[in-house]
Amino acid sequence: GQNIDQPTEMTATEGAIVQINCTYQTSGFNGLFWYQQHAGEAPTFLSYNVLDGLEEKGRFSSFLSRSKGYSYLLLKELQMKDSASYLCASSDSNYQLIWGAGTKLIIKP
């Protein structure tokens, strides 16, 4: 079956670094997405990885290992506004997105 696993909740301190992991198992693979969703709001796109390796975009980086079915989102220099849920999604052979339940990130001062 198709499955996406990510931690339910994580806590980190303002100014620190946090890594949110995601493992996926889908029928075929056409890339791995990360979205950010603030409480009560719509998800917004953060990153897309289709090849192995690290993609850096400002304070946020995303890593993919296709052989391990694994990705992580790295957030540096955490700010209070980074408190949100982070959604991992894998694109399967039909280009449909399979979504994880999301990781709620709590930032403490």
Next chain:
Amino acid sequence: IAGITQAPTSQILAAGRRMTLRCTQDMRHNAMYWYRQDLGLGLRLIHYSNTAGTTGKGEVPDGYSVSRANTDDFPLTLASAVPSQTSVYFCASSDSSGPGELFFGEGSRLTVL
């Protein structure tokens, strides 16, 4: 530019009633999607449309129908609402049916009593 507009933003509905959630986009995107989001679960695809005039079933299509008469509009209809359809519904679009960034509407919170 509004992007994607959903209406209503919130609705309480009696079981058995018919309800249409509206979704309009002004980005001229070909692909549109309806998802539901429930606590503890990932977004689940209800129906999708790769281009105007075509629709397809997603992971949880039962009890829902859609139409795509033109590029901009993609309404979702609940023919006879049931309490298990209580959820937050998101409409989304992308400029291709392949892997690409999804743009989401602000969501419609539906409560079926």
